[in-house]
Amino acid sequence: MDSIADMGGMQGFGTASPPEAGEPPFAEPWEGRAFAMTVLTMGRISGQNLDAFRYALGRLHPLDYLADGYYGRWLNAAELMLTDSRILEPGAVDARVRRNSGEDVTEPAFPEPQKPDYKPTAAGSLREIEDPPAFAVGDTVRTKDLHPAGPTKLVGYARRRTGTVTAIRPAHVLPDTHAVFEGENAQHVYTVAFSSRELWGDDAEDFTLNVELFESYLENAA
Structure with missing residues (x-):
């Protein structure tokens, strides 16, 4: 959204x-x-x-x-x-x-509560998953053009942009589905480096921005 x-x-x-x-x-x-x-x-x-x-x-x-x-x-x-x-x-x-x-x-009268099945999150959101990472450090990747009706952590300014994977992070619960109680859907997370000019055009100040991105947000740029 x-x-x-x-x-x-x-x-x-x-x-x-x-x-x-x-x-x-x-x-x-x-x-x-x-x-x-x-x-x-x-x-x-x-x-x-x-x-x-x-x-x-x-x-x-x-x-x-x-x-x-x-x-x-x-x-x-x-x-x-x-x-x-x-x-x-x-x-x-x-x-x-x-x-x-x-x-x-x-x-207004208080309705009958319909609370989701809450589970404490004190243990954190990192997970172990069996699937190997789809991308490796050094890969050139492109972010998808996502506009879901529900939540997404893929920020608007980083959509449809090309960058380079610089690190693979521990797998993490996907906030997009966790927020609406549709499962944890844990995924690998990558640090992707983007040129500021790739994100904001040739007139932008020249620097590199690192963004943490879930695997489902990415595709192989090749």
Whole structure:
């Protein structure tokens, strides 16, 4: 799915701001609470996993994604996971806010939860698989032109681009299927080096960008 969360490499957003000296973990107290609430929401409350959380971020309305700030996105994504699992009805949070402000509002009834079969991920996402890697260090590969309806970790600016495999990483759970509870589908992961000008054209600053890519994202460029 192409979404506002796939902003990497887009033009027109300016340069990244350097970190502030002595910057605290949370700029405002509510941000720490938002962090804690979102972590609690993932897992046993909503039945969702970390990849589902990232998918929820990608499904936020673009205006909300940009306007509400980093931890505002976290709260919006937590609410979306709760509605996905039918812990909350859509609109229930807004109704509670209006009710607390004195409006005569009937809050949507809590539905029957339908949480996915959550499995703790503390053991990590690395896996051992029997299939040998399809590509070797030094191979020239091309990324596929993927535009799935669901999640993908193949960033938009790196699609249909040619690069060179520089390392083979341990196999990893595929977030694309794990986020929607369609299986782990563990795959080999490769570090692929791309020329900046291959990604952004001849006028780009000249450097090499390394991207970690799942095997199903790649094809032999030859």
